[in-house]
Amino acid sequence: MQLHYGFDELKDIDFMAFIPIILPFFAVGILLVLIALIDLYRHRKTRKSLLMWTFIILFVNTLGPILYFVIGRKDSERL
Amino acid sequence: MNKFIVLIKKEFVQMVRDFKVIWLPIVFIFLGITQPIVTHYLPSILGALGGGQGITIDPSMTAQKGGEVLASTLGSQFDQLGLMILAISMMGIIQTDKANGMLAFILTRPVTVISYIAGKIVSNYLIAAFSVAIGYFASYLYVNYLFTDVPFSHMITALVFYLVWVLFIVSFTTMISTIFNSQGIIALISIVFLIGCRIIVGLSTVIDFVNSASMSKHAMEVLITGSVNSKAIDNALVTLVWIVLILFVTNYWIANKKFNHE
Amino acid sequence: MKLEIKNVTKTFKEKIAVNNFSMELQSGECVGLIGPNGAGKSTLIKVISDIIDPQAGEVLLNGKKISKMKREIGYLPQYPNFFHWMTAKETLTFMGKLSGLQKEELTNSIPEILTKVGLRGEENSKVGTFSGGMKQRLGIAQALLHKPSLIVMDEPVSALDPIGRREVLNLIEEIKKDTTILLSTHILGDAEEICERFVIIKNGTKIEDTTITELLNRNSKNKLNVEITAKDQKWIDVVKKLPYVKEIEVIGHKVQIKVENIEKNKNMLLENALEHKVDIVKFEINNDTLEEIFLKLVVKE
Known part of the structure; x- marks a missing residue:
């Protein structure tokens, strides 16, 4: 088996075969971000540190929305 | 029985309103497809980063069979990040009700403690099991596409084994959530204990026998070797005994009003 | 209906919250449990509503243990706290079903009870948006919903502003006609207004159990x-x-x-x-x- 990949060879990777595989991966990530943002927007009045969470959701790759879901929403449950 | 249904229904409505029914499965889908994709493309990515200098990569890594990749989805995604997410998402399962007085309030109604606990565990287990299963199926589809096919029967057997372990995770977190009052402590104890259980699997046959995390190992074994370990059924039974014990402790704790700390 | 509280004692660590407390409640009575803060009123109320177990003594309703008679009790906590994501109607449906009511009964009785407590028109609002007075009234609604023979209320008006207080007092005055009520308060004026009978509790001990007229006569000296x-x-x-x-x-x-x-x-x-x-x-x-x-x-x- 040839295990020597050069930079040029990377370009040679068939991107058309590549995209259908990797696309759902990103789609899932984006979906998570969207749901997190929608939830944050719906509860914008009761959430603390709104801005911080917006940034975390948007910029902390995939872990951001997860973090928001598991710990970012606890403050509103006090009521 | 009727009350039990009412409580389960309430839990599900709450999960729908919290979006939990959407995000938890998506997180597991994400975890599920990460493993096959990363395993498949890691050699290319490493190669690209190597800038054409040529890195020799352990051939076993690229030549992995589908079953092995699916097994490592369970072992290195679900049993780590997945377990943490499950524990954290359920740390408030009873603690929130204790903190805001709803537990005491609900129990002033003619509701048995068992139906309350059962309602909590069953509803949370269903959502956890659904999320794990759907993430696992996503992983399975990717593995079949990118690697060798995994026989359907192996896949299902492994899933069933793994879901026994998930039931233990849910019950254990529920018990911890009943006993302790701080969410941080609950998450910490649950995660440390459960991951600890998972880590010590394989150290000693005696511990493995009583360790519910062995179910995860059995699931992985089915995927890798294709044969069911003879100890798997025993282990499943021991796990069920643990779960009954956990239910008993939780029930005792609530029925004797230990949660009232004034 | 007859509620008997027999020699109830409850201690928290070293502190005695309720000390050998006994009383009886007959059908149709409205009893005010009054005492200063920390006298053990809330603890006693919680023992009666089976939220905490006493160390000694027992609470009987119609001669049966209170834990077997939860269906017959309506309880209003000091700070009624409902699931904030439920609407008023959902809260009542949830609590009603837990009390053993059927769906058909609930579809009739919920609008009725909401009208009674003045929450008509709010049935589809989230409880999280409710004010203290509204939550209190919703709490009363859920306590009345299953038509219990005894309603136990812990400081029903203490946490409310004057307007909310008036609303709730009028409401209690209203429901007093057809149920037995036991309520605790540290505000005498409220108790004087709604109750005929008083039980004064201090340091967990009953120091007085009498009617208002008797108390006034006895003390004119x-x-x-x-x-x-x-x-x-x-x-x-x-x-x-x-x-x-x-x-x-x-x-x-x-x-x-x-x-x-x-x-x-x-x-x-x-x-x-x-x-x-x-x-x-x-x-x-x-x-x-x-x-x-x-x-x-x-x-x-």
């Missing part, structure tokens, strides 16, 4: 308050010599006179004063207010 002008001060010396006068206390122009029998002696004293041409500013039977009696009872010892 045959005293008369007389206010006279300065030029008639010498009349006081005359009064001191009267046979039926037992005690006399002078505070400025006011004289507090204790007599043997208020019924007979008050007119005799008045005649005596007129004989001496005393200029009377005020002549009244000394009536302690409930607050004074309460303070006396609670502060003594």
Whole structure:
């Protein structure tokens, strides 16, 4: 088996075969971000540190929305 | 029985309103497809980063069979990040009700403690099991596409084994959530204990026998070797005994009003 | 319906919250449990509603343990806390079903009860948006929903503003007609307004169990308050010599006179004063207010 990949060879990777595989991966990530943002927007009045969470959701790759879901929403449950 | 249904229904409505029914499965889908994709493309990515200098990569890594990749989805995604997410998402399962007085309030109604606990565990287990299963199926589809096919029967057997372990995770977190009052402590104890259980699997046959995390190992074994370990059924039974014990402790704790700390 | 509380004792660590407390409640009564903060009212209420177990003693409803009779009790916590994501209607449906009501019964009784507590039109609002008074009224609604024979309320009005307080008091006045009520409060005025019977509790012990009229009569102690002008001060010396006068206390122009029998002696004293041409500013039977009696009872010892 040839295990020597050069930079040029990377370009040679068939991107058309590549995209259908990797696309759902990103789609899932984006979906998570969207749901997190929608939830944050719906509860914008009761959430603390709104801005911080917006940034975390948007910029902390995939872990951001997860973090928001598991710990970012606890403050509103006090009521 | 009727009350039990009412409580389960309430839990599900709450999960729908919290979006939990959407995000938890998506997180597991994400975890599920990460493993096959990363395993498949890691050699290319490493190669690209190597800038054409040529890195020799352990051939076993690229030549992995589908079953092995699916097994490592369970072992290195679900049993780590997945377990943490499950524990954290359920740390408030009873603690929130204790903190805001709803537990005491609900129990002033003619509701048995068992139906309350059962309602909590069953509803949370269903959502956890659904999320794990759907993430696992996503992983399975990717593995079949990118690697060798995994026989359907192996896949299902492994899933069933793994879901026994998930039931233990849910019950254990529920018990911890009943006993302790701080969410941080609950998450910490649950995660440390459960991951600890998972880590010590394989150290000693005696511990493995009583360790519910062995179910995860059995699931992985089915995927890798294709044969069911003879100890798997025993282990499943021991796990069920643990779960009954956990239910008993939780029930005792609530029925004797230990949660009232004034 | 008959509620019996028998020798209930509850301690938290070293502190005795309720000490050997007994009382009985008959059908149709409205009993106010009053006492200062920390007297053990809430603890007692929680024991009655089976939220905490007492160390000793028992609570019986119709001769059966309270834990078997939850269906017959409606409980309103001090700070009713509902799931904030439920609407008022969902909350009532949830609590109603937990109380064992059928769906068909609920579809009829929920709008009815919401009207009664004045939450009609709010049935589809989230409980999280409710004010304290609205939550309290929703709490009363859920306590009434399953038509219990006893309603137990822990400080139903203490945390509310004057408007909310009035709403809730009127509501209790209303429901009092067809249910037995046991409520705790530290505000005497409220208890005076809605309850006929009082149980005063202090340091976990029952120190008084009586009706309001009895309490006032018992505490009048045959005293008369007389206010006279300065030029008639010498009349006081005359009064001191009267046979039926037992005690006399002078505070400025006011004289507090204790007599043997208020019924007979008050007119005799008045005649005596007129004989001496005393200029009377005020002549009244000394009536302690409930607050004074309460303070006396609670502060003594």
